[in-house]
Amino acid sequence: MxxxxxxxxxxxxxxxxxxxxxxxxxxxxxxxxxxxxxxxxTVALSYVNFGxxxxxxxxxxxxxxxxxxxxxxxxxxxxxxxRLIYRILIFTGFFVFGxxxxxxxxxxxxxxx
Amino acid sequence: MEIPYTVSARRDTGLWNAKxxxxxxxxxxxxxxxxxxxxxxxxxxxxxxxDWPHGLLNVPVGTMxxxxxxxxxxxxxLAWAALKMRDLTxxxxxxxxxxxxxxxxxxxxxxxxxxxxxxxFGAFIKEGALEKYEPYLGNKHLLEEGLPPRKEITGHLHNxxxxxxxxxxxYEIALDPVYADPTxxxxxxxxxxxxxxxxxxxxIEKSDVKYATMFLPKHSSYFASYFTITGLHGAHVLxxxxxxxxxxxxxxxxxxxxxxxxxxxxxxxxGLFWHFVDLVWIxxxxxxxLL
Numbered sequence: 579m580x581x582x583x584x585x586x587x588x589x590x591x592x593x594x595x596x597x598x599x600x601x602x603x604x605x606x607x608x609x610x611x612x613x614x615x616x617x618x619x620t621v622a623l624s625y626v627n628f629g630x631x632x633x634x635x636x637x638x639x640x641x642x643x644x645x646x647x648x649x650x651x652x653x654x655x656x657x658x659x660x661r662l663i664y665r666i667l668i669f670t671g672f673f674v675f676g677x678x679x680x681x682x683x684x685x686x687x688x689x690x691x
Numbered sequence: 692m693e694i695p696y697t698v699s700a701r702r703d704t705g706l707w708n709a710k711x712x713x714x715x716x717x718x719x720x721x722x723x724x725x726x727x728x729x730x731x732x733x734x735x736x737x738x739x740x741x742d743w744p745h746g747l748l749n750v751p752v753g754t755m756x757x758x759x760x761x762x763x764x765x766x767x768x769l770a771w772a773a774l775k776m777r778d779l780t781x782x783x784x785x786x787x788x789x790x791x792x793x794x795x796x797x798x799x800x801x802x803x804x805x806x807x808x809x810x811x812f813g814a815f816i817k818e819g820a821l822e823k824y825e826p827y828l829g830n831k832h833l834l835e836e837g838l839p840p841r842k843e844i845t846g847h848l849h850n851x852x853x854x855x856x857x858x859x860x861x862y863e864i865a866l867d868p869v870y871a872d873p874t875x876x877x878x879x880x881x882x883x884x885x886x887x888x889x890x891x892x893x894x895i896e897k898s899d900v901k902y903a904t905m906f907l908p909k910h911s912s913y914f915a916s917y918f919t920i921t922g923l924h925g926a927h928v929l930x931x932x933x934x935x936x937x938x939x940x941x942x943x944x945x946x947x948x949x950x951x952x953x954x955x956x957x958x959x960x961x962g963l964f965w966h967f968v969d970l971v972w973i974x975x976x977x978x979x980x981l982l
Contacts, residue, residue, distance in 0.1 A: 599772045602772065603769065606769065607765065609765075610765035613761045614762075617976075618754075620976070620977055625880070641977075642973050642974050645973045646973050650970065653962075653966045654967070661705070662705065663710070663711075666714050666718055667718070670722070677729055678725070684733060685732075685733055685736050
């Protein structure tokens with residue numbers, strides 16, 4: 579195998595990157611605060627009666643999905659990642675969707691419902 | 692021997708190896724938790740009206756734990772950023788806070804929340820005897836309100852020997868507030884602040900009980916999925932904490948001295964795992980505590 583040895587990136591590139599990171603730290607703190615705020619919102623909304631239990635579940639999951647999206651996009655750097663990672667995640671999404679689809683098929687009974 | 696591609700990117704993937712590794716691992720984790728969540732959905736959709744419990748968990752404590760986990764997600768990314776800026780002291784501080792958050796989360800879960808459940812009792816009443824316990828259940832009131840009926844009476848079990856001794860013919864329960872005042876409209880829906888068991892004692896004959904148990908996994912599909920999912924999640928938190936502890940050891944400092952990017956990348960990978968654990972909790976919290 580002709581793997582190149584591990585080396586530190588070029589000095590000035592590291593510097594540039596560190597500068598970029600410093601800029602991002604503020605963003606991380608903002609996202610953290612937003613997540614905390616939305617946690618409070620989730621709790622508050624759960625005591626609001628949206629008519630049916632299903633509607634309440636939908637609202638709570640919507641907020642949760644938004645929060646999860648923030649964590650994935652910002653903390654996990656998915657907003658700007660290499661193509662390979664997205665490819666892995668497309669497969670994951672496909673299979674997890676399939677899994678939930680199977681669950682739905684197992685539950686769905688066209689005769690009795 | 693030097694392990695290749697711990698810092699520099701491979702030409703074909705465009706990434707250092709651990710990054711690809713952790714994402715593949717997280718993909719498998721999605722399937723693991725996905726399976727359990729789909730089991731939860733399946734059990735819940737098939738539960739008869741009134742069979743899926745609400746308001747049995749401590750919401751303020753759950754909210755606090757959610758906040759702790761979110762805070763730790765912020766500190767771990769700040770620890771990583773500190774390494775990128777080559778500030779080892781700051782890195783150690785943020786890492787220590789992250790570990791502290793993780794440990795607090797686990798302690799709250801294992802030393803407070805779970806034991807509290809293990810000490811709570813519920814008796815499911817037989818269909819034919821529901822009428823007899825109507826003063827505790829208040830099902831006529833619920834029917835008028837268009838709400839699902841209550842089939843279980845919960846509270847603090849006074850005579851614990853009743854669980855094992857067949858000669859004890861009844862359960863004596865210090866009732867939860869809902870059953871002490873079942874027709875009170877304020878009791879129709881769960882409260883944010885948990886209310887302690889009242890001093891009103893109900894005597895429930897064993898012959899009227901379909902099934903009685905403490906709040907253990909065997910209590911219901913709800914608690915079975917609650918303990919399974921939060922248990923697995925807790926194991927992940929523990930795993931994360933152990934990895935973070937390793938990253939505070941002198942061995943990690945040596946890596947930093949040798950090549951700071953190497954440690955930064957390790958922290959990034961461990962951080963990705965930690966954020967995933969946080970992400971799972973973001974769904975666990977509303978599904979079990981609130982809905």
